[in-house]
Amino acid sequence: MLRFGHCIVLTRVGGFYELFFDHAETYGPLMNLKVSKRKGSTVPMAGFPAHQLERFLKILVQDLNKSVAVSEEIPNDASKKVKSGELKFDRKVTRIITPGTLIDESFMDPWKNNYLLSIHVDHEALKSLDPVQDTPGMDKVPSVLNLPRTEVGLAWVDLSSGDFLTQSTDVASLPSAVARIGPREIILDSSFKDQRESRIVSMLQEDGYVITYQEPLGQKLALADWIPMLEDVIEDFDTTNFSPAEVAAGGSLLHYVNTQLQGSKARLQAPISHQPENFMSIDRNSLRALEIRTTMRDGRQEGSLLHTLRKTVTKSGTRLLIERLTEPSMSLPVINDRLDLVEEMLEYPQLQQDLVIQLRRTFDTLRLVQKFSFGRGDADDLVELSKTIFRTTDIANLVAEHSSSRNAISLDAEATEADTRRRGCLSSLSNRFDLVSPMKLASRILEAIDEDGLSERHRLEDDEKSAIAEMAQDVLGQEAGEEDLKQMPKKIRPKSNAIAPSFKSATDGRDDIWIMRRSASKNLTKLHDALDHLTGQKTELESNLKKRLGAESLTLKWTPNLGHICHVKGKDVARAATQLTKSVSSTKSTRSFHLLEWTHLGTQLDETRFRIRSEETRALGDLRAEVVQNLVKLRRNAAVLDELDVACSFAVLALEKSLVRPILNSGTTHNIVGGRHPVVEAGLGDQGRNFTSNDCAVGEDERIWLITGPNMAGKSTFLRQNALISILAQTGSFVPAEYAEIGLVDKVFSRVGSADNLYQDQSTFMVEMLETAQILKQATPRSFVIMDEVGRGTTPEDGVAVGYACLHHLHNVNQCRALFATHFHALADMTKDFESLGCYSTDVAEEPDGTFSYVHRLRKGVNRRSHALKVARVAGLPEEAIEIAARVLSQSMPAHPSTTR
Ligand SMILES: Nc1ncnc2c1ncn2[C@@H]1O[C@H](COP(=O)(O)OP(=O)(O)OP(=O)(O)O)[C@@H](O)[C@H]1O
Numbered sequence: 001m002l003r004f005g006h007c008i009v010l011t012r013v014g015g016f017y018e019l020f021f022d023h024a025e026t027y028g029p030l031m032n033l034k035v036s037k038r039k040g041s042t043v044p045m046a047g048f049p050a051h052q053l054e055r056f057l058k059i060l061v062q063d064l065n066k067s068v069a070v071s072e073e074i075p076n077d078a079s080k081k082v083k084s085g086e087l088k089f090d091r092k093v094t095r096i097i098t099p100g101t102l103i104d105e106s107f108m109d110p111w112k113n114n115y116l117l118s119i120h121v122d123h124e125a126l127k128s129l130d131p132v133q134d135t136p137g138m139d140k141v142p143s144v145l146n147l148p149r150t151e152v153g154l155a156w157v158d159l160s161s162g163d164f165l166t167q168s169t170d171v172a173s174l175p176s177a178v179a180r181i182g183p184r185e186i187i188l189d190s191s192f193k194d195q196r197e198s199r200i201v202s203m204l205q206e207d208g209y210v211i212t213y214q215e216p217l218g219q220k221l222a223l224a225d226w227i228p229m230l231e232d233v234i235e236d237f238d239t240t241n242f243s244p245a246e247v248a249a250g251g252s253l254l255h256y257v258n259t260q261l262q263g264s265k266a267r268l269q270a271p272i273s274h275q276p277e278n279f280m281s282i283d284r285n286s287l288r289a290l291e292i293r294t295t296m297r298d299g300r301q302e303g304s305l306l307h308t309l310r311k312t313v314t315k316s317g318t319r320l321l322i323e324r325l326t327e328p329s330m331s332l333p334v335i336n337d338r339l340d341l342v343e344e345m346l347e348y349p350q351l352q353q354d355l356v357i358q359l360r361r362t363f364d365t366l367r368l369v370q371k372f373s374f375g376r377g378d379a380d381d382l383v384e385l386s387k388t389i390f391r392t393t394d395i396a397n398l399v400a401e402h403s404s405s406r407n408a409i410s411l412d413a414e415a416t417e418a419d420t421r422r423r424g425c426l427s428s429l430s431n432r433f434d435l436v437s438p439m440k441l442a443s444r445i446l447e448a449i450d451e452d453g454l455s456e457r458h459r460l461e462d463d464e465k466s467a468i469a470e471m472a473q474d475v476l477g478q479e480a481g482e483e484d485l486k487q488m489p490k491k492i493r494p495k496s497n498a499i500a501p502s503f504k505s506a507t508d509g510r511d512d513i514w515i516m517r518r519s520a521s522k523n524l525t526k527l528h529d530a531l532d533h534l535t536g537q538k539t540e541l542e543s544n545l546k547k548r549l550g551a552e553s554l555t556l557k558w559t560p561n562l563g564h565i566c567h568v569k570g571k572d573v574a575r576a577a578t579q580l581t582k583s584v585s586s587t588k589s590t591r592s593f594h595l596l597e598w599t600h601l602g603t604q605l606d607e608t609r610f611r612i613r614s615e616e617t618r619a620l621g622d623l624r625a626e627v628v629q630n631l632v633k634l635r636r637n638a639a640v641l642d643e644l645d646v647a648c649s650f651a652v653l654a655l656e657k658s659l660v661r662p663i664l665n666s667g668t669t670h671n672i673v674g675g676r677h678p679v680v681e682a683g684l685g686d687q688g689r690n691f692t693s694n695d696c697a698v699g700e701d702e703r704i705w706l707i708t709g710p711n712m713a714g715k716s717t718f719l720r721q722n723a724l725i726s727i728l729a730q731t732g733s734f735v736p737a738e739y740a741e742i743g744l745v746d747k748v749f750s751r752v753g754s755a756d757n758l759y760q761d762q763s764t765f766m767v768e769m770l771e772t773a774q775i776l777k778q779a780t781p782r783s784f785v786i787m788d789e790v791g792r793g794t795t796p797e798d799g800v801a802v803g804y805a806c807l808h809h810l811h812n813v814n815q816c817r818a819l820f821a822t823h824f825h826a827l828a829d830m831t832k833d834f835e836s837l838g839c840y841s842t843d844v845a846e847e848p849d850g851t852f853s854y855v856h857r858l859r860k861g862v863n864r865r866s867h868a869l870k871v872a873r874v875a876g877l878p879e880e881a882i883e884i885a886a887r888v889l890s891q892s893m894p895a896h897p898s899t900t901r
Pocket residue numbers: 680684690691692693709710711712713714715716717718856857
């Protein structure tokens with residue numbers, strides 16, 4: 001506990017894991033465990049049966065975000081102990097489990113990456129450049145925006161899939177980069193606790209990340225030191241790709257991983273240096289405001305863009321979809337390749353359906369092979385892997401057959417340029433499959449592993465889960481707390497003088513179930529032949545004895561307490577008693593006795609079984625090693641499946657939601673006809689309501705649209721749908737519109753209402769200004785900005801001034817595409833001479849009987865009425881209050897007709 005001071009220590013004691021001292025007192029109650037003391041001891045302890053480890057790890061690591069050190073019992077020289085009849089263990093922390101270092105825990109979310117992120121900042125540079133230090137009051141603003149553009153290195157890894165990436169960024173862009181990665185845990189070196197870096201820490205804490213501090217390594221890990229932790233073939237690993245800050249971040253990341261794994265080896269994918277300029281940047285606020293992964297209000301996936309779009313059928317395909325949605329591409333060829341693939345699936349629905357059928361039958365290769373790379377995969381994992389390889393071959397054949405039939409047809413027909421491109425992209429995908437050696441591996445696995453034996457083994461394991469606990473407990477039962485023992489069901493409580501489990505399992509013939517076929521190795525064949533022979537001898541001996549003793553009920557058995565015995569019952573008891581010497585155990589109706597012949601034969605049987613088991617373990621080890629040799633190919637094949645899954649899912653989506661293929665170009669226009677918001681449309685559809693589509697053309701004559709209109713008439717929806725259409729298009733998906741022509745967007749920014757951050761001493765207006773500042777500082781002529789009601793957090797006069805300043809800056813400095821919604825219609829008058837700004841509005845249609853409806857269709861012009869009182873009435877404001885408000889309104893301002901500029 002002293003050595004692993006930052007961890008909760010779980011100590012294996014026989015069949016239990018125990019917490020001791022203050023860990024027991026603090027966490028025992030949180031885990032619903034009784035805290036007790038052994039007789040005569042003052043040490044508090046709390047424990048749980050070993051097979052429940054995952055359940056309690058989930059509470060500690062996943063729910064409470066704690067680090068847990070698991071101290072295991074390591075058997076020391078078992079054979080010596082078996083002989084001397086005692087069995088002792090050494091204890092050793094074999095692994096530290098933290099939220100970011102999960103490998104294959106059952107409580108992990110299979111649909112999401114589980115990233116561990118390391119952030120490196122050049123402290124010296126930060127110190128010399130920090131302009132904030134002398135600005136009074138600025139220390140109250142825990143915003144990294146005010147930190148200079150110092151280089152920051154990022155490195156992140158998912159230990160469950162082996163994905164390993166690095167990136168170089170600056171302090172101002174850090175929040176968005178971290179939000180995009182969405183790490184489960186962040187490692188910072190302990191110097192981050194210093195004054196200046198503390199603003200970075202505040203930002204990370206504010207966003208709710210789990211932060212772990214690490215003492216920096218004296219001798220930093222250089223790139224060459226990374227290689228032992230990487231997969232075998234690392235030709236992609238070009239060391240010149242990595243900046244010094246990335247190398248520093250990567251070094252501390254791998255140092256941390258090594259410490260957590262306590263010596264067990266990881267084989268990660270060769271790191272990829274993420275080049276931000278190749279991707280559209282969606283800043284932290286936009287990720288949240290556009291509800292791409294989760295909703296803004298409750299952080300749930302339901303109601304998010306991802307939830308509406310997700311049609312992928314595999315787990316890793318879904319992880320790729322999330323990655324693409326959060327970092328759409330900036331490369332026209334890449335985007336067009338993706339769109340081509342979707343179009344091909346749409347045009348050949350049979351291909352798409354056949355692929356989906358096969359994809360559904362695959363398992364999560366990346367997470368499976370990663371288990372092997374940690375030396376963990378078992379026989380079940382091998383079977384799943386081999387099945388996936390067979391399905392991958394089916395998929396590769398489907399794609400290849402489709403490609404060749406398409407090529408054959410096009411020989412006769414006149415192929416259009418687009419068609420030729422599409423065919424090309426499918427065949428290049430098909431060429432990426434590398435199946436020769438994985439197929440050999442898959443066949444070997446299926447030839448070696450006996451699936452029936454495996455499922456029979458599982459059935460037994462399930463039936464005897466409690467017995468397994470008993471076996472473990474038998475060893476050091478007395479060491480477990482008495483309270484623990486009381487918590488166990490009676491039937492599995494340990495008996496005294498029990499035999500060691502390893503010996504018992506090696507000698508007990510009861511579980512003669514083999515998980516490998518006898519043909520799996522020459523040795524296994526020989527051993528099984530020997531076992532058959534000995535089993536035959538046993539049957540013969542049994543029948544001879546029956547005859548000799550005239551005892552029909554005689555059986556030859558092994559028991560933990562008595563070893564090899566002959567057992568008789570009923571009327572045979574008396575007969576046996578007259579003919580044989582001493583019995584070793586007897587009751588009224590049974591009698592057991594030793595017989596040298598059986599003891600000798602039984603021992604031979606046990607030894608043979610023991611050797612079969614050892615040989616099975618060895619052969620499994622060979623297969624595991626073969627998986628590791630194929631890591632690179634298996635991962636590459638899996639990547640192709642993921643791409644196919646995403647393409648198929650986008651095709652299904654396009655069909656279901658009537659999406660169109662966007663046309664992307666290198667210009668800066670955003671020309672959408674009949675655009676829709678995919679999530680709002682789906683929500684309205686569920687209620688049987690229709691969504692009103694709207695056009696949007698910014699970037700050519702008008703770079704900025706100033707949008708006014710009543711409350712609730714769809715301004716925010718319009719803003720967001722246009723940002724989403726750009727994101728979807730660059731993700732490689734069709735888009736919700738009748739027509740879409742989009743110039744590549746480098747950065748999407750959103751300034752829409754967000755919660756105050758009173759905890760961080762930030763008012764609504766401060767938050768609004770911080771976010772606005774970031775946009776005005778960072779937006780380029782290629783960016784797309786949506787701003788909703790900027791300036792509403794202060795007085796109307798100040799709000800108008802701030803709103804005008806923003807529009808002015810966007811128009812003259814940033815010169816980006818922007819949609820700006822406001823209730824300050826004065827802004828329309830103030831910006832009259834902005835040559836690239838157009839005014840548009842939504843409206844309310846009033847009926848003679850006083851009822852009204854929203855006109856969600858945008859039209860040119862300014863709407864000077866907010867119709868706020870109508871919304872207030874619908875919301876149930878008392879009628880008296882509404883009347884007073886109406887009176888004030890009629891006195892304070894004359895009714896403004898809607899105007900067209
Ligand atoms: N184009 C549309 N077609 C149909 N319904 C729509 C459309 N746009 C918005 N709505 C509906 O109107 C509701 C309000 O829309 P939204 O929040 O965009 O209005 P708003 O003008 O921004 O309101 P406020 O000014 O009060 O913030 C949406 O939740 C949706 O139900």
